[in-house]
Amino acid sequence: MSQSIPPLTGVDQLIESLEELIKVPPGRRGPSPRVLLSQPAEGPEAERLAAGLCKRLHVSGRALVPYAEVAGPTPEGQRERIGAVFQKVEQELKRNRPAGSGKLRLPQFALMCSVVETDLVERQPPVRARELRDQCFAERRKDSGFLRALEMVSGGDQPPATGGPALAWYYLRQPVLNLLPRWIYGRIQERRMGHGGSWYSQWQNLPKSTRFFEDACKLAGGGTEPRADRTAWMEETTGALLRALLADLDAAFRRRWFSPWRRRRRTRFTVVLPQTDWCPEWTAPLVRDFPLAVEQTGSTGVVLVAAERSYGERPQRSQNTADAAGTLKSWSATTGGAGARVVRVGLEPQDPDRDIEHWLDRHPKIDVRVRTDAAPLAEAVTGTLVVLSLLACAGAYAVSHGPHRGSTECLGSTAAAGSAPPEHSQAPPGKEPRELYEETRAGIGKENEEAEEAGKRPDAVVRTVVYLGVPTKVGSWDDAMYSGAIPELRGIALAQEKLNHEAARDRANKVLLRVRIEDAGAKFHRGPAIAKQIAKEVDSGKGEEIVGVVGLGQSRQTTMETRDILGDAGVPMIGTVATAQEMQRHSMYRQVAPDNGREARIAADFARRGNIVRTGPGTCAPAEKAVVIADPGDAYSDNLSRRFTQAFGDTHTLWYSPDGKSHGPSAEGRGDVDWVGTPMEMATEVCRLLKAEARTVVYWAARSNEFSNFLADFDGGTACNGRVTVLGGNDLTNSVVEKQRPSQNHPGIRLYYAAHALPKSYPPNLRAETFRADYAAKYKTDQWSNDGHAPLSWDAMQVLSHAVDSARQDAEPAAFDRGTVQAALVNGPGGEAGVRGASGSLVFGHRGEVPRNKRLLILHETRRGPEVSLECGVRDSGVEQKAWGKHGEFKCPQDEDQ
Numbered sequence: 001m002s003q004s005i006p007p008l009t010g011v012d013q014l015i016e017s018l019e020e021l022i023k024v025p026p027g028r029r030g031p032s033p034r035v036l037l038s039q040p041a042e043g044p045e046a047e048r049l050a051a052g053l054c055k056r057l058h059v060s061g062r063a064l065v066p067y068a069e070v071a072g073p074t075p076e077g078q079r080e081r082i083g084a085v086f087q088k089v090e091q092e093l094k095r096n097r098p099a100g101s102g103k104l105r106l107p108q109f110a111l112m113c114s115v116v117e118t119d120l121v122e123r124q125p126p127v128r129a130r131e132l133r134d135q136c137f138a139e140r141r142k143d144s145g146f147l148r149a150l151e152m153v154s155g156g157d158q159p160p161a162t163g164g165p166a167l168a169w170y171y172l173r174q175p176v177l178n179l180l181p182r183w184i185y186g187r188i189q190e191r192r193m194g195h196g197g198s199w200y201s202q203w204q205n206l207p208k209s210t211r212f213f214e215d216a217c218k219l220a221g222g223g224t225e226p227r228a229d230r231t232a233w234m235e236e237t238t239g240a241l242l243r244a245l246l247a248d249l250d251a252a253f254r255r256r257w258f259s260p261w262r263r264r265r266r267t268r269f270t271v272v273l274p275q276t277d278w279c280p281e282w283t284a285p286l287v288r289d290f291p292l293a294v295e296q297t298g299s300t301g302v303v304l305v306a307a308e309r310s311y312g313e314r315p316q317r318s319q320n321t322a323d324a325a326g327t328l329k330s331w332s333a334t335t336g337g338a339g340a341r342v343v344r345v346g347l348e349p350q351d352p353d354r355d356i357e358h359w360l361d362r363h364p365k366i367d368v369r370v371r372t373d374a375a376p377l378a379e380a381v382t383g384t385l386v387v388l389s390l391l392a393c394a395g396a397y398a399v400s401h402g403p404h405r406g407s408t409e410c411l412g413s414t415a416a417a418g419s420a421p422p423e424h425s426q427a428p429p430g431k432e433p434r435e436l437y438e439e440t441r442a443g444i445g446k447e448n449e450e451a452e453e454a455g456k457r458p459d460a461v462v463r464t465v466v467y468l469g470v471p472t473k474v475g476s477w478d479d480a481m482y483s484g485a486i487p488e489l490r491g492i493a494l495a496q497e498k499l500n501h502e503a504a505r506d507r508a509n510k511v512l513l514r515v516r517i518e519d520a521g522a523k524f525h526r527g528p529a530i531a532k533q534i535a536k537e538v539d540s541g542k543g544e545e546i547v548g549v550v551g552l553g554q555s556r557q558t559t560m561e562t563r564d565i566l567g568d569a570g571v572p573m574i575g576t577v578a579t580a581q582e583m584q585r586h587s588m589y590r591q592v593a594p595d596n597g598r599e600a601r602i603a604a605d606f607a608r609r610g611n612i613v614r615t616g617p618g619t620c621a622p623a624e625k626a627v628v629i630a631d632p633g634d635a636y637s638d639n640l641s642r643r644f645t646q647a648f649g650d651t652h653t654l655w656y657s658p659d660g661k662s663h664g665p666s667a668e669g670r671g672d673v674d675w676v677g678t679p680m681e682m683a684t685e686v687c688r689l690l691k692a693e694a695r696t697v698v699y700w701a702a703r704s705n706e707f708s709n710f711l712a713d714f715d716g717g718t719a720c721n722g723r724v725t726v727l728g729g730n731d732l733t734n735s736v737v738e739k740q741r742p743s744q745n746h747p748g749i750r751l752y753y754a755a756h757a758l759p760k761s762y763p764p765n766l767r768a769e770t771f772r773a774d775y776a777a778k779y780k781t782d783q784w785s786n787d788g789h790a791p792l793s794w795d796a797m798q799v800l801s802h803a804v805d806s807a808r809q810d811a812e813p814a815a816f817d818r819g820t821v822q823a824a825l826v827n828g829p830g831g832e833a834g835v836r837g838a839s840g841s842l843v844f845g846h847r848g849e850v851p852r853n854k855r856l857l858i859l860h861e862t863r864r865g866p867e868v869s870l871e872c873g874v875r876d877s878g879v880e881q882k883a884w885g886k887h888g889e890f891k892c893p894q895d896e897d898q
Contacts, residue, residue, distance in 0.1 A: 005052030006045050007356035008347065010321030012363075015053070017328035019366045022065055022303055025266050026253040029300040030334050032246065032268075033341040034290045037307045038318055039276075045347040046307035050274035053305060056365050057270060062099060064368050067270040068092030071278055081116045081221075083234075085282040086241050089271060093249075100371035101265050104252060108244040111189060112219075114139040116237055119221040122597070123584060124848070127895065129214040133186045136213075140185060150177045171889065186213070199243045199297040238285040239293065246299040253301050267368060273306040291340030310346075318346035410620035410750075411610040411869055411886065412860050433486060437472040440489045441517060447496050448514040454500070459507040463804060464543075465797070466516045466534060467492050468527065468551040468562070469576075482705055484733065487784035488553060488576060489517070491793030494774050499801045511547075511804045513797075520562070524554050527562035535569035538818075547804050547821050548572040550796040552589075553789070555580030555636035563589050572803070572822045574796040577756070577789055579730060580639040584849045590825060592795040592842055593730070594854035594873070596636070599754050600643035601893040603699065603727055606752070606858055606870050607648060609890050613695045613725045614750055623697035623725070627689050628653040629682065629710075630701045632665050640729050641701035651699075652689055656682055658706055679709040680717055687718035700728040700753075707732060708740045715746050722748030727858075730754045733787050743863050751861040752869060756788035756839050759859065759866040767876035771838035786866075788839065795837035802829040833878065841874040853880060853895050 005011065021033065039046035054069040068091075074084040075091055086109075094104050114136040122128045141147040154177035193200040194212035206215055219240055249269045273283055287306050293299070310318075319327065324345040331341055455462035472485045496515050503510035518534075520527040537543030549566055552559050553576040560582060566573055567588035575583060575591030579599065583589065606612070611620035626648050630641030632655050645651045653673045655665075676682040690696050700707060707728070715722040726742075732753040742751050758768070771794055775785060784790060800821075806829070807820035826847055829835050834843030840855025855873030859866040870884040872892035882892050 004048065005056075005360055006048050006347075007352045007354075007360060008045065008049075008321060008350055009353050009356065010325065011049065011353075012356055012359045013325035014321045014328070014345065015056070017325040017332070018053070018303070018305070019056070020332045021328050022268050022270055022366070023266070023368060024268065024332050026301070028335055029268070030331055031341050032290075032294045032299040032302040032304070033328070033331060033343065034287070034294075034304045034306070035324075035328070036287075036342070036344040037305065037347060038310045038344050039307065039347050040349070041309050043347070043349055045349065046309075047274050047276060049347065050272050050305055050307045054272050054274065058096065059365050063096040064098060064366050064370065065267040065270060066093060066098060066101065066104070066265075067096050067272060069096075070271065070273045070283075071275045074279070079113075079117065081237065082113055082241065083237070083282040084279045085273075085286060086113075086238075086245070089245065093269060093271075098267075098368075098371060106245065106248040108192070108248050108251075109241065110140070110143070111136060111193075112240045112244040115216050115219050116240065117221075120217060121581070125214055125217070128217045129211065132217055132220055133189070133213045134182065136189070137182050137185045147181060150181055154178050189213070199247050199293075200240075202296045203239065203243055234281060235285045235289070238282065239289055242286055242289060242293045243297050246293055246297045246302060250297065250299050250301045268301050268303050270303045270305065273304075276307050276309045291342055294340045318344040320346060407611065408615065408619035408621065409611060409886070410614070410618065411612050412862070412867055433472045437486050437489065440486065440493050444489075444493050444496060444515050444517065447493070447500060451500050451512040451514045454504050454507075455512055457507060460504075460512060461507075461808060462512040462514060462545070463547040464514050464516055464545045465496075465800060466518055466546060466549045466551075468518045468520050468530060468549055469553055470522065470524065471519045482703075484553065484577065484787065484789035487787045487789040488551070488793040490775070490779060490784070491576075491790035491795075492550065492797060494771065494778065494790070495794040495797030495801075498770075498774065499797065509805060509809055511801070511808055513801060513804070516546075520551075520559075524552075524556050524558040524562065527552075527558050528565060531562040531565035531569075534571065535565055538569050538571060544817070546571065547807075547818055548574065548800045550574045550793065550800055551576055552583070553577040553793075555583055555634075555639070557635060559583070560585070560635070570818055570822070572800070572818060572825055574800045576793045576796045577730075578636070580635045581643075582635050582639060588822060590799070590844065590849050592792050592799060592837065592839065592851065592854075593756055594856050595850050596640040596729075597643050598850075598854065598893070598895060599730060599856060600640060601647045602856055602870070602872055603729075603754060603858070604644055604647035604649075605890070605893055606884070607697050607699070607727055610869070610885070612727070612750065612752060613697055614723060615694065620750075621695055624650065624695040625689075625693045626651045626697050626699050626727075627686055628699045628701055629686075630655060631657050631703070633657055634703065636731065637702050637729075641699075644699055644701060648699075654682055654685055656702060656706070658703070679706055680713045682710055683714040683718050686714065686724065687720040690720055690724065696725075698724055698726045700726055700732060702729075702731075704728075704731045704733070708742075708745075711740075711742055711746045711749060715748070722746055724748065725750040726752070728753030730756065730788070733789070737859075737861050737866065739783065743861050752858050753861065755857045755859050755866075756855075757786070757791045758857065758868065759786050767836040768838045791838035795835075795839050795842060798837055799825075799829050799835050799842055802835050834874075836876045836878075838876070841876055841878055843874060855881070 005015070018035065037046035037049055051069075051071070054067065057063060057065050057067045068089045070085055070088045070092065075087040078084055079087060090106065090109065097104060115132065118132055118135045120128050120131055122131045141151065154173045190212050192198065193216075194206060194210075195201060196208070200206065200212060204215060206212075219236065252269075253265050273287070283306075287304070287308075290304050324343050327343050451462055454460055467489070469488055470483050470485050472483065492515060496513055499510075500512050503512045518530045520530060534543060534546065534549070538546060549571055550573070552563060552573060555578045559578065563573060563583065563586055567586040571588065573589045575589065575593070577593050578591060579593050579596045581595050581597055583591065584595065607623040607626060609622055611622060613621055613623050615621045626644070628641045628645055628651050630653055631637040641653060645653065651672065655673060655675045656677075656679075674685065676685055686698055714720065714724060726749060728751065730753075733755070737751070737753060742749050768791065771791055775790060779785070803821050803824040806824040807816040810816075810824065811820045825844075828844045828846050828848060829842070832843070832845075834841045834851065836842075840851075842851045842854070844850075845852055853873050855871070855875060857868055858870035860869045871881045872884060874880045884890050884892055
């Protein structure tokens with residue numbers, strides 16, 4: 001196909017009028033026009049005319065006016081969600097710019113590209129909005145030298161030096177240079193995109209109470225609802241990107257005193273689509289939506305020229321070249337914000353017009369003034385020198401007054417321990433774990449009988465709670481310590497006894513609970529079968545008295561299958577110690593433990609800021625890097641490791657499967673992940689990474705079973721002399737650590753680990769005091785009195801009982817059922833104050849699945865016992881710990897700040 005303009009009758013007038021429309025300067029323009037060149041199905045006239053027009057817009061390889069020719073090969077590195085058309089437009093506009101016009105910036109278009117390409121993992125709307133803002137800011141920082149420089153100048157997480165100015169700089173640098181730019185970025189985007197007059201607000205009919213990032217989550221990936229069909233998705237995406245592009249192109253003409261290039265931008269941007277069959281799935285909605293987008297953005301700085309094919313008769317409302325030229329000429333002389341301007345030019349085959357050919361030869365290009373880059377460059381150099389001088393002065397001041405030497409005191413306890421020294425608990429002599437488990441089970445059976453008897457009294461109501469957990473095997477103390485089955489069942493028993501005692505005294509309002517114990521088997525392999533049995537009972541009506549299920553304390557695939565079966569049957573569930581975020585993917589499920597997202601954010605903040613990595617005798621510093629140990633086949637481990645990596649940043653992950661199965665995801669081609677086959681291989685690789693960067697922390701996101709094997713191999717089989725700092729996930733419970741005693745058996749280790757309950761050497765507060773007294777009275781001080789399983793299962797029963805009691809009171813005088821119990825859970829047990837639990841306040845809020853700002857501890861293991869190094873979250877008194885550190889100098893991560 002020839003690239004020259006076809007010499008059709010009247011085409012000279014059409015080109016003159018169109019180019020005059022392109023040259024109308026800012027302030028004298030009307031709405032951006034759409035010019036359609038319509039050709040017969042098999043004719044080349046429109047495509048030749050559009051392509052020839054592009055040739056008139058540049059000379060000697062340099063554009064005379066800014067334009068984009070959307071044709072030819074698709075861009076390299078095509079981004080599927082953005083589409084080839086928008087990528088090509090952006091690429092061409094930035095490449096085809098006249099001399100002296102400067103670099104074209106498209107901030108709103110870049111923002112919407114980031115929104116469309118973002119995959120969100122959070123579920124709660126406020127949290128998703130902040131996650132979207134943070135990811136958009138991260139993308140913006142990649143393209144901004146200034147923001148990257150701020151990140152570098154902030155100094156990372158170096159410890160504070162002594163002296164007033166140094167300390168002041170230390171406490172100001174992170175908020176001012178990292179948090180403040182992100183907050184300012186969010187505010188700018190909210191004001192730009194969310195105010196009543198913005199194009200986004202008009203396009204989406206945005207209510208005043210809805211903020212931009214909260215609404216824009218629906219355009220991002222990873223939503224909780226499935227996407228609509230591809231056509232609808234593409235139209236929505238096209239609408240967002242087109243309007244953002246038009247808004248940016250109009251903003252490019254606004255004069256600013258500090259930009260010498262903007263004053264030289266005098267002609268409209270021209271977007272030409274010369275090929276009728278080039279990416280039609282993106283081109284068609286763009287062309288179709290252009291007039292409405294112009295109205296909603298108030299665009300005046302763009303001319304869209306598109307070739308199209310007509311089939312059959314001549315399209316309605318099309319004009320010949322002469323009439324279309326008159327229409328375009330009239331638009332050049334009028335301004336204002338009237339409706340969109342659209343003209344369709346009908347082009348049909350005809351013999352070449354010699355006069356037109358001569359005119360085209362005499363006028364080969366658009367008639368505009370040719371500028372150079374020299375004048376604006378001179379202005380820019382002068383301004384840059386002034387700015388650099390100011391920055392140099394500021395930099396010199398910062399260097400001379402910045403911190404030189406930080407505190408090197410190792411982080412240990414930040415809370416006051418009780419007066420009694422901690423004691424190591426021992427296993428009860430002469431008893432096997434199975435005996436202890438059966439004793440607790442028998443106690444629950446006895447309490448069930450008493451509940452049945454009490455239920456015969458007037459006004460008394462009895463309902464069933466199913467406990468779904470794992471059993472304890474005969475003679476296996478290791479299994480008993482790692483599984484947590486005994487303390488979890490003890491927590492259930494203590495809660496049932498207390499709740500039924502209260503219900504017996506208030507029969508008119510509270511509900512007596514019988515507990516039915518179901519064995520889910522090792523690794524929850526029998527869970528789905530048990531769930532189907534319960535669902536069948538519920539469906540048949542035999543399980544009408546079942547009001548909910550507690551337990552599900554392992555984040556495994558079988559546990560999630562169990563959850564889905566129970567949830568689909570309409571059975572409310574309260575999880576105990578499971579923390580993987582995948583567990584929350586059902587509306588009938590809630591949990592009392594903080595999830596892995598919260599734990600990972602707190603752990604990453606602790607590692608980045610706390611002096612935990614040994615740098616010398618008695619000296620420590622924050623971690624610069626982290627080695628993450630994880631099992632990608634374990635939902636708990638995989639989720640925790642990924643969230644920590646996301647929160648911490650500079651990490652190297654070692655994948656390890658205790659079963660010896662390394663056929664999971666491939667690490668090939670990834671520089672930040674490696675597979676290891678044995679604990680010895682893991683220890684060797686960790687030592688190598690420690691030698692490369694001494695300030696490295698090992699983050700143990702794997703299960704606790706292999707922890708002692710790793711330490712033994714690290715001590716005896718590597719050249720690191722056993723010196724390592726480990727930060728463990730919540731699977732390293734107090735009871736496991738107390739059994740393994742790492743500090744005693746491996747003197748070179750500094751071990752910190754997340755916990756849900758205070759060690760027994762520390763005074764509990766309020767509600768936890770009741771639980772600890774009840775536990776000590778019934779089970780004495782044994783190896784599980786330090787463990788978090790018992791208080792969390794106790795809390796799970798408290799939450800479900802609170803919902804059951806509320807359901808009964810709200811349903812009176814009618815009977816209540818699982819539906820009313822679920823409604824009470826959805827509304828948030830305990831309202832704004834939540835439920836006071838042994839592990840902290842349980843404030844769910846409306847539709848919350850995890851307690852907001854749930855209390856979490858990080859303990860430091862010593863030969864004397866564990867000590868509290870960090871406490872964040874809401875205590876059972878309702879008082880929230882918002883800071884941590886030796887002097888409370890670090891702010892605790894908040895759930896609403898995600």
